[in-house]
Amino acid sequence: MALRGVVPAHLSLDCATMKKYSIFSLARNAGNYHKDWERAWRSPDPKKEYDVVIVGAGGHGLATAYYLASKHNVTNVAVIEKGWLGGGNTGRNTTIIRSNYLQDPSMAMYELSRSLYEDLSQELNYNIMFSPRGLLMLCQTEHELRAMKRTSHANRLAGIEAEMIDRARVKELVPIINDSEDCRYPILGAYYQPRGGTARHDAVAWGYARGSDARGVDIIQQCEVTSITREGSRVTGLDTTKGHIKAKKIAVVTAGNTSLVMQMAGVSMPIESVCLQALVSEPIKPVIDVVVMANTVHGYMSQSDKGELVIGGGADSYNNYSQRGSFPALEHTVTALVETFPIISRLRMLRLWGGIVDMTGDRSPIISKTDVDGLYVNCGWGTGGFKAIPGSGYVFADLIARDQPGDIAGAFGLDRFKQGRTIDESVAAAVAH
Amino acid sequence: MLVITCPVCGIEGEEADFHCGGEAHITRPATENPEGITDEAQRDYIYMRKNPKGVHFERWRCDRGCGKWFHACRHTVSMEILGYYGITQKPPAALLKRADPLWQAHFEAQAKKAKSK
Amino acid sequence: MSNKPYRVPTAGTGGTVGRLIDRSQTVDFTWNGQKHSGYAGDTLASALFANGIRVVGRSFKYHRPRGVIGLGSNEPNALVGVGTGARLEPNIRATQVELFPGLAATAQNAWPSVEFDIGQINSLASRLFPAGFYYKTFMWPQAFWKSVYEPIIRRAAGLGVAPDGPDPDTYEQFNCHCDVLVVGGGVAGLAAAEAASAGGARVIIADENPQFGGISDIAGGTLDGEAQSKWVAEAAQRLAQAGHVHVMSRTTVIGHFHHNYVMMLERVADHDPRIMNDGAPRHRLWKVRAKRVIIASGAIERPIPFANNDRPGVMLSTAVRAHLVRYGVAPGYRGVIFTNNDDAYRTATELLSAGVPVARIIDVRPEPDGPLVEAARTAGIEISAGSAICGLLAKSGGKHITSVKVAPYSTTGRVSGAEEQVDCDFVAVSGGWNPVVHLHCHNGGKLDFNDEIQSFVSRKHDDPVVTIGSANGSFDLAALMDEAYAAGEAAAGASAAKAKAPKAASEPEGALEPLWYAPATGKYNEGNKHFIDFQNDVTAADLELAQREGYESVEHTKRYTTLGMATDQGKTSNIIGLGVLSGSTGKPIPEIGTTTFRPPYTPFSFGSIAGTQVGKLFHVVRRTAQFDWHKEAGATWEPIGDWRRAYCYPKGEEDKHAAINREILTVRGKVGILDASTLGKIEIKGPDAGALLDRIYTNTFSTLKPGRGRYGLMMNEMGFLFDDGVTVCLGKDHYLMHTTSGGAERVVQWLEEWLQTEWTDMKVFVTAVTEQWSQFAVAGPKARTLLEKLEGDVDFSADGLAFMSMSEGTLEGTRARVFRISFSGELSYEIAVPANTGRVFWEKLLAAGEEFGVEPYGTEALHVLRAEKGFIAIGDETDGTVTPLDLGMNWAVSKKKADYLGKRALELPHLADENRKELVGLLTEDPNEVLPDGAYAVSSVTEKLPMDMIGQVTSTYWSPTLNRSIAMALIKKGRTKMGEKVTFPVAEGKVIRAEIVDPVFYDKEGERQNV
Amino acid sequence: MSEALIITALHDRQAPANLAISMTEIVDRGMIDLRGLPKDKKFLSAAKSALGVALPTEPCTSTQTGETLCFWMSVDQWLIVCPRKETGALLGKLNGALEGIFSLAVDMSDARSIIRLKGERVRETLMKGSSIDFTQPGFEPGTVRRMLFGEIAAMVHVVSEAPEVFDLMVFRSYAHHAWDWLEATATKGSEVGFLKPAEAPAVV
Ligand SMILES: Cc1cc2nc3c(=O)[nH]c(=O)nc-3n(C[C@H](O)[C@H](O)[C@H](O)COP(=O)(O)OP(=O)(O)OC[C@H]3O[C@@H](n4cnc5c(N)ncnc54)[C@H](O)[C@@H]3O)c2cc1C
Ligand SMILES: NC(=O)c1ccc[n+]([C@@H]2O[C@H](COP(=O)([O-])OP(=O)(O)OC[C@H]3O[C@@H](n4cnc5c(N)ncnc54)[C@H](O)[C@@H]3O)[C@@H](O)[C@H]2O)c1
Ligand SMILES: Cc1cc2nc3c(=O)[nH]c(=O)nc-3n(C[C@H](O)[C@H](O)[C@H](O)COP(=O)(O)O)c2cc1C
Ligand SMILES: [Zn+2]
Secondary structure, X not given: OHHHHHOOOXXXXXXXXXXXXXXXXXXXXXXXXXXXXXXXXXXXXXXOEEEEEEEOOOHHHHHHHHHHHHHHOOOOEEEEOOOOOOOOXXXXXXXXXXXXXXXXXXXXXXXXXXXXXXXXXXXXXXXXXOEOOOEEEEEOOXXXXXXXXXXXXXXXXXXXXXXXXXXXXXXXXXXXXXXXXXXXXXXXXXXXXXXXXXXXXXXXXXXXXXXXXXXXXXXXXXXXXXXXXXXXXXXXXXXXXOEEEEEEEEEEOOHHHHHHHHHHOOOOEOEEEEEEEEEEEOOEOXXXXXXXXXOOOOEEEEEXXXXXXXXXEEEXXXXXXXXXXXXXXXXHHHHHHHHXXXXXXXXXXXXXXXXXXXXXXXXXXEEEEOXXXXXXXXXXXXXXXXXXXXXXXXXXHHHHHHOOOOHHHHOOOOOHHHHOOOOOOOOOOOOOO | OOEEEOXXXXXXXXXXXXXXXXXXXXXXXXXXXXXXXXXHHHHHHHOOEOOOOOEEEEEEEEOOOOOXXXXXXXXXXXXXXXXXXXXXXXXXXXXXXXXXXHHHHXXXXXXXXXXXX | XXXXXXXXXXXXXXXXXXXXXXXXEEEEEEEOOEEEEEEEOOEHHHHHHHOOOOOOEEOOOOOXXXXXXXXXXXXXXXXXXXXXXXXXXXXXXXXXXXXXXXXXXXXXXXXXXXXXXXXXXXXXXXXHXXXXXXXXXXXXXXXXXXXXXXXXXXXXXXXXXXXXXXXXXXXXXXXXXXXXXXXXXXXHHHHHHXXXXXXXXXXXXXXXXXXXXXXXXXXXXXXXXXXXXXXXXXXXHHHHHHOOEEEEOOEEEEXXXXXXXXXXXXXXXXXXXXXXXXXXXXXXXXXXXXXXXXXXXXXXXXXXXXXXXXXXXXXXXXXXXXXXXXXXXOOOOOEEEEEOOOXXXXXXXXXXXOOOOEEEEEEOOOOOOOHHHHHHHHOOOOEEEXXXXXXXXXXOOOOEEEEEEEEEEEOOOEEOOXXXXXXXXXXXXXXXXXXXXXXXXXXXXXXXXXXXOOXXXXXXXXXXXXXXXXXXXXXXXXXXXXXXXXXXXXXXXXXXXXXXXXXXXXXXXXOOOOOOOOOOOOOOOOOOOEEEEOOOOEEHHXXXXXXXXXXXXXXXXXHHHOOOOOOOOOOOOHHHHHHHHHHHHOOXXXXXXXXXXXXXXXXXXXXXXXXXXXXXXXXXXXXXOOHHHHHHOOOEEXXXXXXXXXXXXXXXXXXXXXXXXXXXXXXXXOOEEEEOOOOEEEEEEOOOHHHHHHHHEOXXXXXXXXXXXXXXXXXXXXXXXXXXXXXXXXXXXXXXXXXXXXXXXXXXXXXXXXXXXXXXOOOOEEEEOHHHEEEEEEEOOOHHHXXXXXXXXXXXXXXXXXOOEEEEEEEOOEEEEEEOOOOOOOOEEXXXXXXXXXXXXXXXXXXXXXXXXXXXXXXXXXXXXXXXXXXXXXXXXXXXXXXXXXXXXXXXXXXXXXXXOOXXXXXXXXXXXXXXXXXXXXXXXXXXXXXXXXXXXXXXXXXXXXXXXXXXEEEXXXXXXXXXXXXXXXXXXXXXXXXXXXXXXXXXXXXXXXXXXXXXXXXXXXXXXXX | OOOOOOOOOOOOOOOXXXXXXXXXXXXXXXXXXXEEOOOOHHHHHHHHHHHOOOOOOOXXXXXXXXXXXXXXXXXXXXXXXXXXXXXXXXXXXXXXXXXXXOEEEEEOOOOEEEEEEEXXXXXXXXXXXXXXXXXXXXXOOOOEEEXXXXXXEEXXXXXXXXXXXXXXXXXXXXXXXXXXXXXXXXXXXXXXOOOOOOOXXXXX
């Protein structure tokens, strides 16, 4: 696989401060009724000053901290989180991981990320349950079929393994799918990425948190950044609900709250925050072993290892900071999925929630320096950044450490909006999860 | 689910009966003067958004009633709709007073610009 | 198997045993395939008790045997499958299933059976499986997660099985408005509804249970001097008959959303599926816009966890009492009560009076007293005050309780002193009450901790929502009724008429003593499981472990241990969990805070969300007036927007390819007709109509003379193409615009938006007329001859109707607009007639053309025809990132006009970049090779990936006209590369090479259309 | 030349027997879409002179003279419904009167299908497909209301109250969908009885 080369050779966990997890340590601890497990991360008070302060302990912020420490030996780092780590979109997404994007920069970014996911449990010594169970993007109109074929050509030439499959094979992979030829949107085929899949979202945040903490990173929870201080064109630190913290560099990784935090430094952003909802069914015995995305009808579904069907769809149309969405968007999604998987009609919705996603004008992310020295921003992942956590952290850490973007990050700079050099993925699929 | 009342025709409906057209009062540079528009001005027009957490001004269209556009003033956390005004109008002072500071700055800057002309 | 039945004889001393069942009517049902019977009025849970069945399920993680614990929708354990085959519904609470003849229910999550479940082995190894164990293991060897560990975990997890086929039943939705929506039909809800409706307000009152009254039948206290039930029955009747109050049972209010939008699920037919044969839907989803919402959702009793408190036979005190009073069943033959409050004494006396011995009341309070306690004492029930259950013994693999261990308890939270064993086979537990605050919280309502009841109650809501009754922590009947009437009156408005409230009285009750779990003696907790969340097998030790490991936030604890994430969403467990966390962290409960309450209140069917929108009603299909004709002619379809258009018309044995080729050759050689009715048509009129068009299109339209047409391109403000078409001038300041079929609506809105919001002083009206017209292309060398055969007054001659002009007249007795335009390059006309005459006119065209060999052609032939001519198609050559300049259409992009949409964007560095991809034609080296759709060209084929991609195919066809393949592509700097070869690695090991050529493949001079 | 034969969208549809309402397609109506500015007095009086009745300017109302009805569609848009045979003449008259006045009148007789619904359960049936509560006050004869019905654009005209008669108008290409939707939701046995006196519910 072409992009495999970008991935670091496998790292062994040589970090003395972290006790290793394994079946043996579990057995050992069982003897004492699990009373001796150490903390997965500390709960430190902020120091006066850090080399790098990362705002936002979501997956992207934590992964950035982890790679700063592990790849660039930058360890005087704090991650500041206003709530609990992993409680933002990282803790509320439908966990789809894929890399079969269309545009060159996206392919590079998401395939780097996906391949990092392959080894992440071992890298972090924390089982993040990466499950490359296979992902299908259904083709339900001729137009969609053609668009997917185009993507498949681009992916093949980029070294991303995926293939077009026909209806019969779709049915084989997803026995519960409606494969009728005369339904409203008959399945004409699908674009199948065998090593796309899911991971346990909380574990990704927790694994990176534990790994960063062990390398000396301070993760400071329940601490909200309220302003960013500057001297001339340079950042100097931040005011937080736990006092002022000095910082040589500040990296803002706050997803739906990006506009607000960047505004603290006087920087406007090409971002709108809207609510994206997801929901789960009651747990049932396995009925679907792959991830299915039906973009024409706006719905996607997979089944978690615990048994719930995990369902998501399109975002609301208006700005929203409340983590509560509107029913029509969701109704649209569920209706589509009942049509696509008729047996779910009798299953039941267990819980419904929303997250505030950061949408850019071209629906692609921003990984960038800014006009303010020492201020970096990583955002705009919108409805599809869970899959990008390892890759984004990897290239963002590199950008921060070297103060200049590498090949992959370069394409995602803020300057693209001024140049008209947008990266539009809606070309390939209406939904970009 | 938002419940919205169209200020043009008075019909009350649900958000599915309306269409949200995003942030209000975005100036299209070319309408004023098609010459000499900088790349920055073009970027600001197409991409830059206030995206406030608080009281916001936005555009809506009455899709299943009169088909007309109007302005709504809405809180982006509580979803409360504080008021409506015409699509060609500026926000009434009472609404502007409650709006996010970004909006107050916006109209102050506009007023300044108008004065200097 | 010798299951002892637990049905209590009719005549308890109180005479109230089995109020809801009709012992004269037996109802047969099956449980795990075996036949049983209960009585009309039973729930599945009570019928199972009556048949001596206490083990009804297995737990999620450890597969421990489980029985019924609670009542109605708060039951965490007794999840069963109801129905069979495609009608199987998994995970239904047995306590909510109303018995009906033929009901088939099955136990879940157990193999081979609930009685003997192999999975119980997990229970033995449970010490290896603390909370979060899977994060710590299953990592080696790396490949094993996907191939070994995950499949095992998946199979073991999950609860019930899904139905095995599409749902045969129907669902529907209902939208309505009301002045007041009352959630819950207990005494509080009924009282509030009475008060709210007294003045004529439109009121909806909904309760999830089959019966109104909440727990009023077992709560004690009187209304107007009589048992609460009497007033309940009268009030319910008054409301139902009022005519402006909608009274709904079996209806769960599932969610409260922004702007007081409330969703309710009405289970119309689950209790009696036979009514579906008469046309009833299975479920009806209600969408209610309520001016005000009154939440009277009651309170849920909480248990006090103790070691092995999950054994079948351990139940909530009110659940025991309700099962006894309502259905005449007891969970066993000898009970023990474990409580920290007075209410459980009611259960004790009720049991005794029904003839069920109560071995002991174990009360953690040192000195319980008051009338309820006295009554139990007088009845002769032994009370161990200041004591707690510190252990439980059971036999038969934990399925039968034999006794509990009791020890002195000091309110500091310790058990000490001599242990005593009390024989019993069931335990009724009460640890206090948690107000049901879910709906209050769905839309952001906040909570306050109430010390007296040791639970959370609603804080004033920002929305017009109030909470009353026991849902508000008002447990005293008189206070509750006052509150309910006041809330109803407030909702009705000050001027509304008032209802008369009954006089309420009830026995005084002592305070409760908070206790979050009763420790076991010895090294508490070790080996003994204190279950907090039954369904997800979360124990007190798990919660403490999460704290120890740093998952401190209650949200982390929830996710690490899965507390409250099961299908009951922690209804009986969340608050206790907080109590345990409070104990282990030393923080008070309010500081720990709750997790977020989210809709739905209880799980509800996906089918009800789809409602009517399934199958053929899933999504609309738009039909042209000729739809039936195409269908009868055997057309295959292409969906375009919501339309179905004829893709091609295979004849006899022909496959699609052959049909398309034939259709193309017919157009090129004879004459073909196409149903083009779906094309967008917009009339535009007003003094500024021309000026508007000049701003919308990249080229100029204001100079167009009446009767003339022009092809135009539309860009968005980013400079990207999004629609095209011919606009003709109908008269002074009056135009008819054609758009793509898929873009019709979007363009109308586009025009309206600019007119209304930006160019507000322009005087232009825009009216979409797409639906008014059927429109047909008549194309081919014989087009004119065919048309001239039609009866009418239209001049089709070369001079009478020049290329790119139009005329109006009458043809075959109908009004017609005739355009001389061509998308095929042939001599071609488009004729529009009113839609209701379309089908007949279409047939007239065919009849007139028969002698020339006319045939209908479909959208695919249309596409090949246009590609042969190098015409672009929106959606093929464009994808939202393509400018007119990329397509070499500079001729259509005005340099003169000062301002039009997208103009400025074309100057942005990236859009003006000379390295952009440009539209070219391609001829493959092998003329028989058709390039695949969307194939990418590379600068050179390399081993190393990614290869350098320089462009992609946008249209690719077999051209029967040229008898070879043709394609169009966007290639980097393509126009500078005419004659060069490009390489397409189209599959592993397969490369196609093609020459870059001009995209016009056929009739470059355009002579054919100009005859 | 004889006049062309007309085939309406729903010519082949007949309501099945299991419905609790009656449903028929109305085929003899012509329709004109009229645009103009209500603040333009000249426009209003020209329209009135051509139509024989003033245009309604109150939202959701209609005016009528003889068999000609004027439906309010928007603040600057009306739908004139008249006998189909008279449409051409009426349009000519309108265009004549509106000469030189900023306006647009278009024959839209074939653009919409009209489904006439009759019976006690009409309101309730409509409430299964649209967000509008037709049991609220204000939906009396003469009322017109645009809406989303079964996910498509539709308009309803309350023809009479006793008996209940409503005309549902949808664009022609959607007519079968609307009809199918009505067939699915108006079945006997699926009544809601919203806010009607009912039997007392069971109690504990
Ligand atoms: C419903 C839903 C479904 C999704 N499905 C998928 C999917 O299937 N696949 C996929 O790849 N992606 C998906 N996504 C997108 C994905 O979840 C996000 O792109 C990704 O998690 C973003 O991670 P993050 O670290 O940037 O942001 P977050 O995880 O949101 O982290 C940002 C953090 O910043 C903190 N913060 C904000 N303001 C401040 C402040 N002032 N001070 C301190 N801290 C602050 C927040 O509390 C938060 O913890 C989905 C998103 C949602 C909402
Ligand atoms: N002795 C005690 O300690 C104690 C404690 C609490 C209550 N009580 C007594 O219990 C009674 C309480 O009356 P009440 O009316 O407040 O409560 P209730 O429990 O009697 O009634 C509430 C009703 O609301 C229904 N409900 C809850 N959520 C719903 C939803 N989302 N959708 C539809 N229905 C829903 C419940 O099923 C129930 O029928 C009084 O008689 C009171 O005295 C006594
Ligand atoms: C993949 C995934 C699976 C989930 N499964 C469950 C579940 O089984 N039960 C549950 O109660 N919630 C489940 N949730 C939802 C969470 O409880 C929670 O709603 C979500 O993380 C958002 O947080 P919030 O509701 O606290 O705002 C799941 C969430 C995700 C992202
Ligand atoms: Zn309106």
